[in-house]
Amino acid sequence: QKEVEQDPGPLSVPEGAIVSLNCTYSNSAFQYFMWYRQYSRKGPELLMYTYSSGNKEDGRFTAQVDKSSKYISLFIRDSQPSDSATYLCAMNKNGAQKLVFGQGTRLTINP
Amino acid sequence: GAGVSQSPSNKVTEKGKDVELRCDPISGHTALYWYRQSLGQGLEFLIYFQGNSAPDKSGLPSDRFSAERTGGSVSTLTIQRTQQEDSAVYLCASSLAGQSNEKLFFGSGTQLSVL
Numbered sequence: 001q002k003e004v005e006q007d008p009g010p011l012s013v014p015e016g017a018i019v020s021l022n023c024t025y026s027n028s029a030f031q032y033f034m035w036y037r038q039y040s041r042k043g044p045e046l047l048m049y050t051y052s053s054g055n056k057e058d059g060r061f062t063a064q065v066d067k068s069s070k071y072i073s074l075f076i077r078d079s080q081p082s083d084s085a086t087y088l089c090a091m092n093k094n095g096a097q098k099l100v101f102g103q104g105t106r107l108t109i110n111p
Numbered sequence: 112g113a114g115v116s117q118s119p120s121n122k123v124t125e126k127g128k129d130v131e132l133r134c135d136p137i138s139g140h141t142a143l144y145w146y147r148q149s150l151g152q153g154l155e156f157l158i159y160f161q162g163n164s165a166p167d168k169s170g171l172p173s174d175r176f177s178a179e180r181t182g183g184s185v186s187t188l189t190i191q192r193t194q195q196e197d198s199a200v201y202l203c204a205s206s207l208a209g210q211s212n213e214k215l216f217f218g219s220g221t222q223l224s225v226l
Contacts, residue, residue, distance in 0.1 A: 041219065097159045101154040
């Protein structure tokens with residue numbers, strides 16, 4: 001079993017919809033939780049970062065972490081075609097340098 | 112440039128040949144990472160450098176894989192006697208100091224195809 005599980009999709013929604021992306025994990029030592037966005041033929045870029053449990057909002061994006069359930073989410077409001085990309089969750093233990101990534105969810109926003 | 116640069120962007124090789132992949136990190140970043148992304152898979156950690164030292168090379172899949180970093184800057188990932196299962200995108204990233212909560216800056220990767 002992988003340390004981090006993420007549904008690979010693909011997920012296709014109409015423009016303007018609210019998108020929910022999720023990951024589950026098994027290692028309770030994870031403290032830092034990130035979401036990276038990867039466009040085709042590009043490297044991932046950091047989208048959101050959260051430390052421990054809680055919510056974080058940045059514009060149309062909201063990241064949630066529930067450590068008791070070992071479950072993290074990324075919500076995208078008012079989705080745009082430019083949001084079409086692969087979204088990867090990633091997490092890290094305190095003091096570690098090795099980020100553990102989910103498989104990535106391929107998202108398409110249809111105009 | 113201001114970002115992480117990787118070369119070549121694409122590499123096609125024959126099974127059994129050696130390949131070298133290059134990464135030029137952001138200037139001033141002491142931490143450098145190599146990841147591998149196979150088709151439909153997430154990123155798999157390979158190795159982490161702090162300066163020229165590699166305190167964590169736990170992700171290298173076999174002794175055919177090696178990496179070095181010189182001058183605290185450029186890094187080379189070498190794969191000897193390539194196999195078809197080595198086909199993947201090899202991504203390099205750098206960060207300022209290698210702290211657990213730091214943002215990683217990724218290059219666009221080298222697409223390796225082993226025929």
